[in-house]
Structure formats: C-alpha cells, structure tokens
Amino acid sequence: MRHKILVTGGAGYIGSHTTLALLEADYDVIVLDNLSNSSKASLERVGDIAGRKPLFIEGDLRDAALVNQIFKDHPIESVLHFAALKSVEESVREPLRYFENNLFSTMTLCQAMASANVFNLVFSSSAVVYGTPSIVPIAENHPVGQTTNPYGRSKFMIEQMLTDLAHSDPRWKIAILRYFNPVGAHASGRIGEDPNGIPNNLLPYICRVAVGTLTELKIFGNDYPTIDGTGVRDYIHVLDLANGHLSALDAIRKNSGTHIWNLGTGQGHSVLEVVKAFEAISDRPIPYKIAPRRAGDVAACFANVSKAERELGWKATYTLNEMLRDAWKWQSTNPLGYK
Ligand code: NAD
Numbered sequence: 001m002r003h004k005i006l007v008t009g010g011a012g013y014i015g016s017h018t019t020l021a022l023l024e025a026d027y028d029v030i031v032l033d034n035l036s037n038s039s040k041a042s043l044e045r046v047g048d049i050a051g052r053k054p055l056f057i058e059g060d061l062r063d064a065a066l067v068n069q070i071f072k073d074h075p076i077e078s079v080l081h082f083a084a085l086k087s088v089e090e091s092v093r094e095p096l097r098y099f100e101n102n103l104f105s106t107m108t109l110c111q112a113m114a115s116a117n118v119f120n121l122v123f124s125s126s127a128v129v130y131g132t133p134s135i136v137p138i139a140e141n142h143p144v145g146q147t148t149n150p151y152g153r154s155k156f157m158i159e160q161m162l163t164d165l166a167h168s169d170p171r172w173k174i175a176i177l178r179y180f181n182p183v184g185a186h187a188s189g190r191i192g193e194d195p196n197g198i199p200n201n202l203l204p205y206i207c208r209v210a211v212g213t214l215t216e217l218k219i220f221g222n223d224y225p226t227i228d229g230t231g232v233r234d235y236i237h238v239l240d241l242a243n244g245h246l247s248a249l250d251a252i253r254k255n256s257g258t259h260i261w262n263l264g265t266g267q268g269h270s271v272l273e274v275v276k277a278f279e280a281i282s283d284r285p286i287p288y289k290i291a292p293r294r295a296g297d298v299a300a301c302f303a304n305v306s307k308a309e310r311e312l313g314w315k316a317t318y319t320l321n322e323m324l325r326d327a328w329k330w331q332s333t334n335p336l337g338y339k
C-alpha cells in the first residue's frame with residue numbers, strides 16, 4: 001500500500017508543486033485547502049500531469065471536526081503543512097487574521113494528528129524568522145525571532161510551538177523547513193504562481209509587466225550595500241523546494257524530535273540581475289523605476305545550505321535562468337493565471 005500523506009494548503013503555489021512531486025514519487029495524497037488563496041484548477045492540472053489525482057477536500061484547517069474526520073477516514077501516515085496566509089503587507093494591516101489563521105490551523109492540525117497517532121509533520125517556515133540577518137549566508141543557528149511583521153511572527157511562534165510539542169512527546173518527528181525565495185514553475189507551464197490582485201513579490205510582478213497587465217516595476221531601493229545597490233535574495237526553483245520536502249520526510253521518519261533545515265540555493269541575486277536575466281530570457285523589456293526602500297526589507301538574505309546538503313542529501317539544482325524560463329513559460333501560456 002502507498003504511504004498516504006495529508007497536504008494542507010495543497011492547492012496553493014508550493015503545495016501544488018509538492019503534491020505533484022509526491023504523486024510522481026508514488027505517494028497517495030489527500031489535499032485539504034479552503035481555496036482562500038488558490039484555485040481547484042491547480043489540482044486538476046496536477047492530476048493531468050501525474051496521470052493520477054490527489055483526493056481533494058475543500059475545507060478549513062481550523063474546522064476541528066472536519067480535520068478529525070479526515071484522520072478517521074484515511075490511514076494518513078504523514079502531513080505536509082503548507083496552509084497559511086502569507087502576505088507580509090496584509091499581515092501588518094490585519095494581524096489578528098494572520099495569527100488566528102496561521103496559529104489556530106496549526107494547533108487544530110497537531111491536536112487531530114495526536115488523536116490519530118500520526119506524528120510525522122513537515123512545516124513550511126520561512127527565512128523571515130531570521131529578521132534582519134547579522135551575517136550572510138544565514139545558517140540555521142542564526143538567532144531567530146527578531147521578525148519585523150505579524151506574518152513572520154506567526155511563523156516564529158509556530159516554530160516554537162512545534163519545538164515544545166516535540167519535547168513533550170518523543171513520538172513527534174517534525175521538520176521545520178525555512179524557505180528562502182521560491183520562484184519558477186513546473187516545466188510543463190501548466191501550474192505556477194497565481195497571486196490574487198497586484199503581486200507583492202518580485203517575480204510575479206515582473207511576469208505581469210512582461211505580459212502587459214502591469215506597466216512598470218518599482219525597484220524598492222538602489223542604495224543598499226550590495227553589488228549594484230538593489231536587494232539581494234536567494235531565489236530557489238519551486239521544484240527543488242518540492243523535492244526538499246520529500247527528502248525531509250524521509251529524514252524525519254528515521255529521527256524523532258524537531259529538525260530545522262534551510263531550503264535555498266546558497267546564491268544571492270540582486271533585483272537588477274533578475275530583471276536583466278528575465279529580459280534576456282523572455283525577450284520582453286521590463287520597464288522599471290527606482291522607488292524608495294520598502295519598509296521591513298533587508299539588504300541581502302541568502303542561505304547557508306550545508307546542513308540540508310549534509311543531513312538530507314538534498315541540493316538545489318536549477319539555475320536562476322532556469323527558474324526565470326519556467327516562470328515565464330507559466331505566465332506567458334497562462335496570462336490570467338488559473339482564471
Ligand atoms: P499559497 O497562498 O499559494 O498557498 C497556501 C494555501 O493554503 C492556499 O491554497 C490557501 O487557500 C490555503 N489556506 C490558507 N489558510 C487555510 C486554512 N485555514 N485552511 C485550509 N487552507 C488554507 O502560498 P505558498 O506560496 O504556496 O506558500 C505555502 C507555505 O509556504 C505557506 O505556509 C507560506 O507561509 C510558506 N512560505 C512561502 C514563501 C513564498 O515566498 N511563497 C516563502 C516562505 C514560506
């Protein structure tokens with residue numbers, strides 16, 4: 001029988017790519033998603049690509065009765081927990097909605113897991129927990145918690161909650177994965193990132209300028225102490241990230257406790273480098289203007305990935321050009337996303 005996995009938030013950007021990777025690796029997948037930031041179409045397309053569908057349950061992770069019932073109905077062995085609200089800007093405006101959604105859904109999930117004797121959990125954390133890094137590349141033992149916004153604090157609080165949980169009961173096997181900047185899409189161009197409204201993040205914004213739904217990019221600051229003054233980030237292909245989850249799942253099944261891994265490439269790229277590389281790949285101009293720095297942004301943020309390489313035997317493989325090529329294939333063949 002196949003290993004059965006519950007994927008929360010599996011209709012979303014990273015969850016849909018990871019669901020595909022799981023199906024391709026012969027897992028059975030159940031997705032629970034309330035579609036608050038995604039579309040069912042992503043999972044239909046995942047099913048087409050894999051030749052096998054995940055079971056989709058539309059519902060909210062904060063609904064304890066529903067979540068308990070899912071564990072009663074299905075012999076789930078492990079959980080990948082992606083479901084969360086993720087906009088930094090929105091979290092500053094609506095902190096309670098962010099804490100309520102992100103914390104309460106994780107608590108409900110963990111309670112239901114414990115009742116069902118399911119203890120393997122992979123959690124989507126973020127480099128946002130490092131706050132303003134005191135040193136780059138950032139290793140997992142860099143201090144955490146000096147986060148600058150409620151979204152980041154919700155991730156930090158969940159990390160602490162999961163660590164306390166694992167201390168309380170040695171049956172828990174928990175991976176905390178700190179993602180750097182996920183970009184790109186499946187090479188088929190059929191699934192990809194489709195944010196609601198005007199994107200906050202660099203790559204989706206550039207993609208929309210390239211297809212003409214937005215007119216110009218604002219580059220937030222060109223006076224940082226970086227190679228060309230613009231912000232430097234560690235962009236990682238979403239397919240590499242998806243594979244990192246499979247490696248983390250294998251690793252925790254052999255080891256109790258909480259384990260933290262950075263998932264990045266270890267390479268930093270500036271905004272201007274990304275813009276120039278994207279123009280070359282798409283053969284479209286990306287008009288931009290320099291705007292003031294964005295509140296809460298840091299100059300440079302990139303990962304030390306040696307712990308993940310050593311302990312997971314995992315390494316990111318895609319280059320920046322490949323990430324941009326795949327992001328562009330998705331956006332150019334789906335100019336309106338899943339709509
Ligand atoms: P996404 O918004 O595309 O996916 C999240 C999914 O969770 C959505 O489909 C949404 O509908 C669902 N969801 C939210 N609250 C829910 C609830 N209460 N019940 C059921 N479903 C719910 O986001 P993503 O980019 O795929 O991110 C996945 C995870 O990775 C999130 O936890 C996010 O915080 C984390 N992360 C993302 C990034 C990034 O840049 N994309 C970086 C670091 C960490």
Ligand code: UFG
Nearest residue numbers: 126127128179180200201202205218219220231233271297
């Ligand atoms: N940027 C622009 N213009 C834009 C958007 C972004 O110049 O329109 C710049 C930013 O200033 C930054 C870089 O592009 O220098 C990357 O910005 P993103 O918004 O794409 O990504 P961030 O690094 O700010 O944030 C991302 C996720 C967060 C997560 C964080 C750390 O969006 O959720 O990485 O993992 F917390």
